[in-house]
Amino acid sequence: MLRRLHVPEFLIDVMTVMYRFVFVLLETLGRIATAQDSRLGYVNRRRAMNSAALLGSQLFVTTFRRSQRLQTALDSRGYNNSLRVLPAEYTFSQRWVWLTVCVASTMLIVSYIR
Template sequence: MGTDRYAYQSRLRRVSPLPKLLLTAVALVVCLCCDSVAVGLATLAVMGVLVTALGGLPPRVFLRFLKVPLVFLVVGCLTIMVGSHPPDTPVLAAIPVGGRLWGVTAEGLLLGARIFCKALGAVGCMYFLALNTPVTDLNMALERLHVPRLMVELMELIYRFIFVLWETAANIRVAQQSRLGYVGLRRSLSSLGTLASMVFLRAWRKADRIYTALESRGYTGSLSTLTDAYRPGWGLLPLTALVTAGQLGIWLLERMAVA
């Protein structure tokens, strides 16, 4: 389910997660620090190419996952671009309401575009990591980086129980649909309320049974996972430097063009 299914199919699956994590982190930090439209779009394009060329995944997979945050980014950036201004403010487009102008200024448009492109570039970096690195491998990499073990185990448990909630909600919804629980607005709202109230109760019971099963198998407060055999992935290190140099080069060119 989710990105894990594609991560296990990726050609980078057997590559050590540390070089992939380094590439993602460096590209992400540079993209956020540059605060540039061109750098954000270039980062998104480069990560999409890497997912396709190195990971071997179809471009439609990357584009399909990109639709999810795209809706939130569009709505969020529109609220930044559109605002209330005094009547004498130079605006690109506006509607007079109550003695003030509700519209878009050049500064607001540029700010919204920067945030939108920067966020898209950051999302592209995270998708490169998620579509090429299973969560289990990522947790092992975090342990090797001496991230507190409690935090790593909480991340793993929270991620796994997302699918417990998903499965529980799906089963309840199928049962409701088989009884015509979503015919009509009133019945749909009632069924949705019942689903919301029951899903967490059943998931909590299932989690309690899983914890009991762990204790019966000698659980002492930490999850022990066997380390997989990885390829070193040294080729990603010069690629990291190349991507960073490209980002900084685009940023400098943009600054020179503006100046």
């Protein structure tokens, strides 16, 4: 869709990877926090501060390693400096179009009045 709107290619790639990494990051964050918690990492405020700091630095390292592995995996599938994928298939739903139009126009009107 964005490609059709002539958004620069690299911007789309960055958005694709960021979208994916937000979830990966959240998952990693949750996993490390759970592991720390089960070893009483958050038993009092001092330990919690310490654990959170470790979590932050660890998350950085983990993410960096992961990005390197992602690069390897992309290269293995013939990465060619662009993350070209098929456009998502959208089914055109009459009902949702109307709802979208209604919501959007209401928002417009509200913002105009204010």
